[in-house]
Amino acid sequence: MIPRKILVGYDGSSHSQKAFRHALELAKANQSGLLVLSVAVPAEPAVDVEMEDMLEEAEEHFREDFKQLEASAKEKGVDLETQILVGHPAEQIIRHAKEWGADLIVVGHRGKGRIAEWLLGSVSKRVTSYAPCSVTVVR
Amino acid sequence: MAHVWAEATLWIGLALIAVLLSIWLKIATALSEIVVGTVAQLVIGALVGRGFLGTTEGWITFLAGTGSIVLTFLAGAELDPVVFKAKWKQATLMGLVGFFAPFLGCTAVAYYALHWAPAPSWLAGVALSTTSVAVVYAVMLELGLNQTEFGKIILAGCFVNDLATVIALGLIFAPFTLKTAAFIGTSVPVFLFLPWLTPRFFKWFGGRPSELEAKYLLFLMFGLGALAAWADSEAVLPAYLIGMVLAGTVGKDHALVRRLRTLTFGLLTPFYFIRAGSFVSVPALVSAPLVFVALLLAKMASKFAGVYPVTKYQRYVPKEGMYTTLMMSTGLTFGTISSLFGLSHHIIDQAQYSFLVATVVGSAVVPTMIANAYFLPHYLLPKPEQAPKVEVVQAVSVGPGKGGSL
Numbered sequence: 001m002i003p004r005k006i007l008v009g010y011d012g013s014s015h016s017q018k019a020f021r022h023a024l025e026l027a028k029a030n031q032s033g034l035l036v037l038s039v040a041v042p043a044e045p046a047v048d049v050e051m052e053d054m055l056e057e058a059e060e061h062f063r064e065d066f067k068q069l070e071a072s073a074k075e076k077g078v079d080l081e082t083q084i085l086v087g088h089p090a091e092q093i094i095r096h097a098k099e100w101g102a103d104l105i106v107v108g109h110r111g112k113g114r115i116a117e118w119l120l121g122s123v124s125k126r127v128t129s130y131a132p133c134s135v136t137v138v139r
Numbered sequence: 140m141a142h143v144w145a146e147a148t149l150w151i152g153l154a155l156i157a158v159l160l161s162i163w164l165k166i167a168t169a170l171s172e173i174v175v176g177t178v179a180q181l182v183i184g185a186l187v188g189r190g191f192l193g194t195t196e197g198w199i200t201f202l203a204g205t206g207s208i209v210l211t212f213l214a215g216a217e218l219d220p221v222v223f224k225a226k227w228k229q230a231t232l233m234g235l236v237g238f239f240a241p242f243l244g245c246t247a248v249a250y251y252a253l254h255w256a257p258a259p260s261w262l263a264g265v266a267l268s269t270t271s272v273a274v275v276y277a278v279m280l281e282l283g284l285n286q287t288e289f290g291k292i293i294l295a296g297c298f299v300n301d302l303a304t305v306i307a308l309g310l311i312f313a314p315f316t317l318k319t320a321a322f323i324g325t326s327v328p329v330f331l332f333l334p335w336l337t338p339r340f341f342k343w344f345g346g347r348p349s350e351l352e353a354k355y356l357l358f359l360m361f362g363l364g365a366l367a368a369w370a371d372s373e374a375v376l377p378a379y380l381i382g383m384v385l386a387g388t389v390g391k392d393h394a395l396v397r398r399l400r401t402l403t404f405g406l407l408t409p410f411y412f413i414r415a416g417s418f419v420s421v422p423a424l425v426s427a428p429l430v431f432v433a434l435l436l437a438k439m440a441s442k443f444a445g446v447y448p449v450t451k452y453q454r455y456v457p458k459e460g461m462y463t464t465l466m467m468s469t470g471l472t473f474g475t476i477s478s479l480f481g482l483s484h485h486i487i488d489q490a491q492y493s494f495l496v497a498t499v500v501g502s503a504v505v506p507t508m509i510a511n512a513y514f515l516p517h518y519l520l521p522k523p524e525q526a527p528k529v530e531v532v533q534a535v536s537v538g539p540g541k542g543g544s545l
Contacts, residue, residue, distance in 0.1 A: 042277045047167040047503075048214040048472045051273040053400050055280075087281030 003104035003134070005033045009093045009123065012038075012065055015108025019138040020069060023106040028076045032103075035081045036069055037096055038062040039089040059084055090126030098132045106136045146193045153179050154409030168404070169412050169471055173500060176416025194417050203414040204374065206407030207476050208360050211305070211375040213399060214472060215382020216390035217272065218298050222291045229292045233449060234299020237467060240445025241438050242268035242307065248437035253430055259487045261311055266477035266495045267438040267502070269304045269470030272297040274503075297467070302379065304473050308480055309367065309376030322370035326363055326377055330384050333359070338388045352395050353402070356381075373480050375473075415475045415496065418482060423490035424497055434498040439506060442468040465506040474499030 008023040010016045020036065027034040040058035042051050066082040073080035085092040097105050107124045128135045153175050161171035183191050193199055223230060246264030249255045255263065275297050279290045313319055337355075345352050359381055364374030382390070389395060424431060446467050450460035478495040481487040487495070 041165070042273075043161060043165055043167045047169040048271060048273045049210055049217070049400065050167055050169060050404065051277055052217060053397075053404065056397075085280075086277065092281070 001103065001134075002030045003032050004030070005035070005100065005102045006104045006106060007035045007037055007093070007097050007100060007102040009089065009105065009107040009127065010036045010038050010062075010065070010069070011089070011108075012061070013108060013110070015110050015138065017108075019106045019108040019136075020072075022136065022138045023104075024073060024076055024078060026104070026106075027073075027078045032078075033081070034073065034078050035083065035096075035100060035102070036066065037093055038065075038082075038084050039092045040084060040086050041089060042086065055086060089123045090130070093123070093127055094130050094132065102133050104134050104136060105131050106138060109137055109139045143198065146196070146199070149192070150199070150410060150413065153413055157409065157413070167471070167503075169408065170500065170503060172409055172412035173416035173419075173471075173475065173496070176413035177419045177421065178416075179413070180417035180419075181421055192417055194414050199410060199414065202407055202410040204411075206403065206409075206411030207479075208364055208374050208378040209357075209399060209403045210408055210411070210472060211476070212356070212360055212378040212382040213396065213403060214272065214301070215298075215379040216386045216396065218383050218386040218390070219291070219295070220387040223295045223298070226288075226292050226295055230295030231299050233292055233296030233446075235303060236445045236449060237270055237296060237300040237442070238268050238303035238307075241441040242303075244441025244444070245434065245437045248433060252433055252437075255491065258312070259481070259491050262477065262481040262486050263434065263491075263495060265304060265307045265311065266474050266481070267434065267470075267498060268300070268307070269473035269477070270297050270300045270442075270467045271469040271471065271503070272301065274469045275467055293467075298383070301470075301473050302383070304470075304477065305373070305376045305379045308477050309372040312480075312484060312486060313371040316370070318370040319372070322366050322372060325366060326380070329359075329363065330380055333381065334384050334388060337385055341388075341392075350398070352389075352392075353399060356385075356389070356399070371484075373476075375476055412475070415479050418479070418489065418492055419496050420489050420493045423493045427490075427494075430494045431497045431501065434494060435501045435505065438498060438502050439465075439468050465509055468506040469503040471499060471503045474502070 003026065006023050006027050008016075008020050010020055023034060026032065040055055040062070042054060062082075062084050069082065070080055083096070085096065093105060093107070096102075105127060107127050109124055110122075124137050128137065154172065157171040157175040158168055160166070160175065161168040164171070180189070180192055180194070183189075242264040244264075245267040246260045249263035250257065250260035253260075272294065275293055279294065310319075340355065341352055360374075360378045363377035363381065367374050367377050443464055447460060447464045450464060451457075475496060478487070478492055478499060481495070482489065482492040
């Protein structure tokens with residue numbers, strides 16, 4: 001099946017950058033829509049003021065990254081959407097894939113931080129277990 | 140002066156360790172600083188003596204106190220005045236229920252079950268009555284409910300809840316004297332006048348490198364804080380109210396808020412939270428762990444009894460209602476402020492302080508863990524048996540040299 005809508009989970013890590021490049025090639029080859037989704041994960045427990053600050057910094061950080069991704073997409077002639085959500089990455093990716101009607105989710109094999117992965121669980125494993133569509137895990 | 144620089148190096152070093160821990164473990168910096176303060180006092184106390192950290196020195200007390208005042212101001216300034224004006228009745232109801240249920244519940248448990256004297260019991264009620272706007276906001280964002288009517292009511296309700304906490308803290312333990320009347324009589328007109336004066340003052344003189352805005356706000360917070368302390372009240376009370384009344388003006392000045400946050404997190408709050416943690420007595424906690432358990436259960440159960448029926452009444456999906464209720468049981472900032480007020484005003488002793496701070500920390504961590512483990516709305520996800528096709532690829536076909544700019 002040709003994926004018409006591809007969603008990429010992006011956290012800025014080298015793995016997610018590989019995932020983006022893979023998705024970009026697929027989108028170019030199939031003239032698919034491409035959505036890059038980043039999820040800001042609040043530190044737990046969220047603390048007044050500190051959380052607001054962290055979310056704003058995460059948004060600024062991702063917006064800066066998105067500029068580069070948008071430039072790459074433009075170069076390839078691919079329409080790129082970007083979005084930043086808040087919460088647990090896997091849940092938000094799956095939920096948004098469902099709402100957006102994604103045909104394919106592309107994620108990196110490993111995200112940022114082994115400790116975070118140990119505490120939160122592997123995002124790619126969770127996504128592959130619960131996704132409403134096909135999933136490509138990029139190594 | 141050399142010993143001051145040495146102490147400052149030690150404190151900032153501890154703050155640095157706390158930040159690294161928070162990054163490594165993905166936990167809030169405030170929580171990390173409290174834990175580092177507790178461990179540092181324990182270790183340094185055992186190795187070189189309890190006085191080495193200098194927790195009672197004037198300059199450390201000043202920086203820590205300023206940290207709590209500015210942090211409280213910033214928390215108040217996050218209020219959305221438009222939503223609050225539109226939904227103030229529902230928000231007030233929600234906030235007062237969220238305040239009174241744990242306030243009365245925890246006071247009763249401290250007094251009747253733990254046999255604390257009346258004043259420490261009331262202080263326990265105040266310290267454990269708080270909620271966390273941040274946690275609830277995070278939950279709302281996660282569930283996509285921050286734009287819904289009920290989401291906005293809950294958020295505004297959290298401000299009312301915390302306002303009730305700081306008012307209770309500021310007035311319950313202060314004997315009502317002429318000083319109290321002078322404090323209230325001066326503060327109320329100032330609060331009414333500030334939303335008019337501040338934007339005009341900033342327009343006339345602001346926007347220069349001399350940071351007039353920050354000095355103006357600190358002047359107000361210190362001035363009214365001094366008046367509050369003179370009246371035996373608490374300086375965070377006027378700071379929170381100044382934040383709330385200026386939320387529509389200063390709160391919207393993003394650049395100013397960012398600069399104040401830099402000052403707060405970069406220098407002030409590490410002193411506040413590490414100091415708060417350093418007064419915790421681990422031996423007291425270890426000797427009577429059931430006190431901590433009783434207070435934690437009291438806080439969670441009474442918050443549940445107050446808030447969950449309201450979410451049911453508002454026809455929340457049960458799991459979302461439970462998730463929100465659990466999240467509303469947290470409250471690190473105002474919980475520690477209240478406990479430290481009690482200790483510094485000799486309302487509670489160090490053991491009682493330790494139990495309260497441990498409960499405040501526990502109430503920030505335990506409900507979050509339970510909510511994430513059991514009540515995260517996984518119903519949003521399909522069942523695992525519908526698992527999709529998974530492909531694993533080695534994506535090396537496109538690199539930066541082939542047009543990728545990553």
